[in-house]
Amino acid sequence: MTSDPSPTRQAGGVPAAPANVATVRPVEVLAPERTPTREMTPDLAELIRPRRPHDDLSFDELERRYNFNKTTDRRRVFARLVIKEIERVRAETGGPVRVLDIGCGRGIGRELGYTEAMGAHADEFWGLEPDDEITTRQGLFDNFQHALMETAKLPENSVDIAYSFMVMEHVGDPDAFLKAASRCLKPGGVYLFMTPNAGHYFTITASTLHKLKIDELALHLLKRGGEESYHYPVQYKCNSARQLRAQGRRAGFSEVGVAYLEAEGPHGYMRGPLKLAYHALRAKRRMLKHKSALLTLTGRMVKGA
Secondary structure, eight states, X not given: OOSOOSSSOOSOOOOOOOSSOXXXXXXXXXXXXXXXXXXXXXXXXXXXXXXXXXXXOOHHHHHHSOEESOOSOHHHHHHHHHHHHHHHHHHHHOSOOXXXXXXXXXXXXXXXXHHHHHHHHOSEEEEEOOOTTOOOOTTSOSEEEOSOTTTOOOOXXXXXXXXXXXXXXXXXXXXXXXXXXXXXXXXXXXXXXXXXXXXXXXXXXXXXXXXXXXXXXHHHHHTTTSOOOOOOOOOOSSOSHHHHHHHHHHHTEEEEEEEEEESSOSGGGOOTTHHHXXXXXXXXXXXXXXXXXXXXXXXXXXXXX
């Protein structure tokens, strides 16, 4: 069963990592074959324009608040968080900002516009995608590799901001993944990500079905009559605050922050009699305001100096 209950799920998640990953030595980054073409067009500005009260909150504000039904598309929230980080780094350093998209796929939730909007704010934009069958728009990235985070040829201490969207639930070896991310980040660099929250009822159900090896059957039945698409294998090894804080510290991150949000929730999967449960659980969310029970976990890790 897919880990992402949104009907606009990203197709470029990272599959399970190899058990033993060798240390990546610094390598020379090749110049792009063509000059990158990135521009913040009016259409992109409209795509990421805030529409609900919490669409434009900073990460710290999202972390403090109860973000149930206060945001629109989580892709919009995520793109704006990344752009805010870019602007912060540029203001603090005065220099160019290098951004890495991990598991870039066909865009954020299959919408390339969000990726283009973030890329338009970056001075250098790099992309990683493990699926050899997925290509990206010519000129979007300054440097692009078909590779896992764990095996990518990236210079150490070279990236200001790395991010991933709906990738962490597919990671097979969280320590190797996060150590590789930390290694390429500059001291003080930030890794931002969104992933399904392990404490949400949908993720708990999906994880249980996965362990029973009937998740794909359940997904087929739930989505019968709807759009069918391939879903990358899920692992659910780094989707809770407790896991992420321990894994982040082991990987060399000095700060690990976690925020939660939920807009429409898994409505696309709650069909027939499940609709009653869906609405009942939403009513519960309105009354019992437990942040850690919301669907989407947003993480922010800062590499130690």
